[in-house]
Amino acid sequence: MTFFRTATEVAADIRRGTLSARELTEQLFARIDASEVNAVVATRRDFALEAASKADTTSGGPLHGVPMTVKDAFAVTGLPTTWGEPAFADAVADRDAAVVERLQDAGAIVVGKSNVHHMLADFGQTANPVYGRTVNPWDHARTPGGSSGGAAAALAAGLSFLEYGSDLAGSIRIPAAYCGVYGLKPTPGTVPLRGFQPPGPPAELVREFPSTVGPLARSAADLRLALRATCDPALAPSRRSRLAEFRVGVVLDDPGCPVTDEVGKVLSDAVDAFARAGVRIREGWPDGVDPADQAEAFGFQVELFFAAQEGRELAGVAEQERRRAESGAAWARHFRDVDVFLCPTVFTTAFRHEDRHRYDDQVFWIAQASLPGLPAVSAPAGGALPVGLQVIGPAHEDDTAITFAELAADVVGGFTAPGE
Secondary structure, three states: OHHHOOHHHHHHHHHHOOOOHHHHHHHHHHHHHHOOOOOEEEEOHHHHHHHHHHHOOOOOOOOOOOEEEEEOOEOOEOOEOOOOOHHHOOOEEOOOOHHHHHHHHOOOEEEEEEOOOHHHOOOOOOEEOOOEEOOEOOEOOEOOOOOOHHHHHHHHOOOOOOEEEEEOOOOOHHHHHHHOOEEEEOOOOOOOOOOEOOOOOOOOOOOOOOOEEEEEEOOHHHHHHHHHHHOOOOOOOOOOOOHHHOEEEEOOOOOOOOOOHHHHHHHHHHHHHHHHOOOEEEEOOOOOOOHHHHHHHHHHHHHHHHHHHHOOOOOOHHHHHHHHHHHHHHHHHHOOOOOEEEEEOOOOOOOEOOOOOOHHHHHHHHHHHHOOOOOEEEEEOOOOOOOEEEEEOOOOOHHHHHHHHHHHHHHHOOOOOOOO
């Protein structure tokens, strides 16, 4: 189906003239209007249709004519930047975030915005007083994750061809896993954060780590395309180009946050398939990495991030920064012997909206890449409900993780539309 194709495919067809950007954008708006998922919550139709008509008569960049959406938290000219807060409901932006500027320079048409959790304050759900609740396209009784839940749900439901979200504590990777799409948390500092803020004068973050922004998509190749369009500096090449060349570290379960049977089976089957394809597997955590300690240390880093923005001081910062540096060094040593590290994105599939069982433990697996500042892709690995495989790469080698996720789809399958 057209609405579940990749951005790469759509851009190629528009450039060739075999697909009309104007017709596609009109059809996409009709699909958004009819959707019950509540993923795309604000649109700029006149702007988008005019840009699409122009794309049909001109040539452009790698995302030429592709209609896409971005997370509500990014400033987009002519649209409100609400963060799900009623006080910001009428705060219409008069400028674009850096990410939006760069995506449009690459030819993309930003047609609207996807829903977020209120003030981005929940990594497990997406609901707010302005736009209401977003549901999971696989099962409307379940969460799409948060706070980029609208982004992941829009892709899974065929309401957008590319998305951009944010990941402080898993807000890209968790929704990607729950909705069965791809999501990248880049190496911190890779993509500029300008224009990713609540309404108000342009502001500089007092402390950026561990806040990141990155793409969500229906293919790993689309992640690469979006990252190349938005990143600073240029993207380093992948270490490997064939699946059988990869050396892969693996941990699929841990007493600190045991995975469910469903998640465990899907991921175990995936790793078995990789081994049959010639991937060299090395099991176990890196030397010097205690996953429970990493999860606890990352919790402090998140608290430190918010304290810095609020002008509060915390005790023990020097010790915590030492722990973060030691984590980064341990992972760097590990990546001398492996190219990527595989683990669950989260320990369960999407939970029902009212179910908060072991809710905070979702961050355990997220923390393993976040504390040391490593790039990480959540890739769909199969399952009756989507199961996310987290592909962690070496620092500043984002394309190594993306390339593994791209090649892995040939073995375990990539994105599938709900119900297919």
